[in-house]
Amino acid sequence: MILTVTPNPAVDQTIEMDEEVQADTVQRSTDAQFNSGGNGINVSQFVSALGTETVATGFIGGFTGYFIEQDLVEYDVPTDFVEVDGETRINTTLLTPESEYHINQSGPSADRDAVDELIETLQDHDPSVINIGGSLPPEMDAADVDRIASAGDWDTALDVHGELMIELDGEYEYCKPNREELTAATGIEVETIDDCAEAARQLQERGYERVIASMGGDGAVLVTPEETLYAPPLDVDVVDTIGAGDSMFAAVLWAYEQGWDDERALRAGVATSAQLVSVKGPSVHELDPEATMDEVRVWSMRA
Ligand SMILES: Nc1ncnc2c1ncn2[C@@H]1O[C@H](COP(=O)(O)OP(=O)(O)O)[C@@H](O)[C@H]1O
Ligand SMILES: O=P(O)(O)OC[C@H]1O[C@](O)(COP(=O)(O)O)[C@@H](O)[C@@H]1O
Structure with missing residues (x-):
C-alpha cells in the first residue's frame, strides 16, 4: 500500500x-x-x-x-x-x-x-x-523527515524542496525533483538532458537510490543503480500542467508497487502525466497509463 x-x-x-491586478481599487473575480x-x-x-x-x-x-x-x-x-x-x-x-x-x-x-x-x-x-511531499510546517525539520523514513520497514519516496533534499542524512529509495529542485540541490542549471542526468546522478550519490528527474515539456530522466534512462513527453495538447509532477511520481510508485521494471515504471509515469496535462486542473477520478504507455519512447543514456 x-x-x-x-x-x-x-x-x-x-x-x-x-x-x-490594480492597487487601491475593488476588483471582481470571474471564477x-x-x-x-x-x-x-x-x-x-x-x-x-x-x-x-x-x-x-x-x-x-x-x-x-x-x-x-x-x-x-x-x-x-x-x-x-x-x-x-x-x-x-x-x-x-x-x-x-x-x-x-x-x-x-x-x-x-x-x-x-x-x-x-x-x-x-x-x-x-x-x-x-x-x-x-511538499514543504515542512514550522518547527519540523530535516531530522524529523529522517526519523519518519527510518521508523518502519517501508521504502520512502520524497518530493521535497531541493534545499531540504541535501540536508537529509537517511537513505531514500525514490525522489522526484523537477528542474528547480535539481538546481537548488546541486547548483547545476538544468538546460539539457545531460545536465538533468548529471544533477540526478549527484543526488543519487547523496543517498537516493532511484531519482526521477522531470523537466516539464522536455521529458524525464530516471537514474537507477544500474542505468540512466531518458523519456521525452508524449505529444499531447496541453491544457495546464498543475499536478504534472505529482501524477508522474504517483504512477512510477504505482508501477514499482506492481513489480514493474524501471523502463515500464518510467513509461507509466510519462503516460500518466501526459493524461493529466491534457485535462483542466489536477482533479481526476480515473487514470489509465496502460492505454498509452507503449507510445512512450525510452532511451538508455551512457553513465
Ligand atoms: N508541456 C508538457 N507537455 C507534455 N508533458 C508534460 C508537459 N509538462 C509536464 N509534462 C509531463 O509531466 C512530467 C512532470 O512535469 P514537471 O513540470 O517537470 O513536474 P513538476 O510538476 O513536479 O514541476 C514531465 O516529465 C512530462 O512527462
Ligand atoms: O508545500 P509548498 O511548497 O508550499 O507547496 C504547496 C502547494 O504545492 C501543490 O502541492 C502543487 O504542487 P506543484 O506546484 O508541484 O504542482 C499545491 O497543491 C500546494 O498548495
Missing part, C-alpha cells in the same frame, strides 16, 4: 480575473474554486485514480483541515491525519489574463510530539511505500 505524508497540506484557492492540496495529498488522489489502495496522512487543523478530509472522500482517498493546533493553510493562486500569482502560507506548527504521533499512525498502517 502506498501511504502519503503531507506535513503541510493546503486548501488551494484558485481565483480567476479577466483584468490585471473561484477550492481544492485540497499539498504534494502528498495530490499523490494519494492519483494513486487512487490508478486503482490502488492508498491512505493520506500528515498534519491538519481547524475548518480548513476538515475541508480537506471531506474533499478526499469525493476521491475515495481514506485519510488518517494527526490533528495539530491552528488552521491548515490556504494557498492562493490568482490567474489574470497576463500572469499567475501564488501566495503560499506557512501553515500551523508540527512539534516533536506531533511527529511522534504521525510515526505511530504510519506504523499502524504498515505500508510498503511512504511518499513524503
Whole structure:
C-alpha cells in the first residue's frame, strides 16, 4: 500500500480575473474554486485514480483541515491525519489574463510530539511505500523527515524542496525533483538532458537510490543503480500542467508497487502525466497509463 505524508497540506484557492491586478481599487473575480492540496495529498488522489489502495496522512487543523478530509472522500482517498493546533493553510493562486500569482502560507506548527504521533499512525498502517511531499510546517525539520523514513520497514519516496533534499542524512529509495529542485540541490542549471542526468546522478550519490528527474515539456530522466534512462513527453495538447509532477511520481510508485521494471515504471509515469496535462486542473477520478504507455519512447543514456 502506498501511504502519503503531507506535513503541510493546503486548501488551494484558485481565483480567476479577466483584468490585471490594480492597487487601491475593488476588483471582481470571474471564477473561484477550492481544492485540497499539498504534494502528498495530490499523490494519494492519483494513486487512487490508478486503482490502488492508498491512505493520506500528515498534519491538519481547524475548518480548513476538515475541508480537506471531506474533499478526499469525493476521491475515495481514506485519510488518517494527526490533528495539530491552528488552521491548515490556504494557498492562493490568482490567474489574470497576463500572469499567475501564488501566495503560499506557512501553515500551523508540527512539534516533536506531533511527529511522534504521525510515526505511530504510519506504523499502524504498515505500508510498503511512504511518499513524503511538499514543504515542512514550522518547527519540523530535516531530522524529523529522517526519523519518519527510518521508523518502519517501508521504502520512502520524497518530493521535497531541493534545499531540504541535501540536508537529509537517511537513505531514500525514490525522489522526484523537477528542474528547480535539481538546481537548488546541486547548483547545476538544468538546460539539457545531460545536465538533468548529471544533477540526478549527484543526488543519487547523496543517498537516493532511484531519482526521477522531470523537466516539464522536455521529458524525464530516471537514474537507477544500474542505468540512466531518458523519456521525452508524449505529444499531447496541453491544457495546464498543475499536478504534472505529482501524477508522474504517483504512477512510477504505482508501477514499482506492481513489480514493474524501471523502463515500464518510467513509461507509466510519462503516460500518466501526459493524461493529466491534457485535462483542466489536477482533479481526476480515473487514470489509465496502460492505454498509452507503449507510445512512450525510452532511451538508455551512457553513465
Ligand atoms: N508541456 C508538457 N507537455 C507534455 N508533458 C508534460 C508537459 N509538462 C509536464 N509534462 C509531463 O509531466 C512530467 C512532470 O512535469 P514537471 O513540470 O517537470 O513536474 P513538476 O510538476 O513536479 O514541476 C514531465 O516529465 C512530462 O512527462
Ligand atoms: O508545500 P509548498 O511548497 O508550499 O507547496 C504547496 C502547494 O504545492 C501543490 O502541492 C502543487 O504542487 P506543484 O506546484 O508541484 O504542482 C499545491 O497543491 C500546494 O498548495
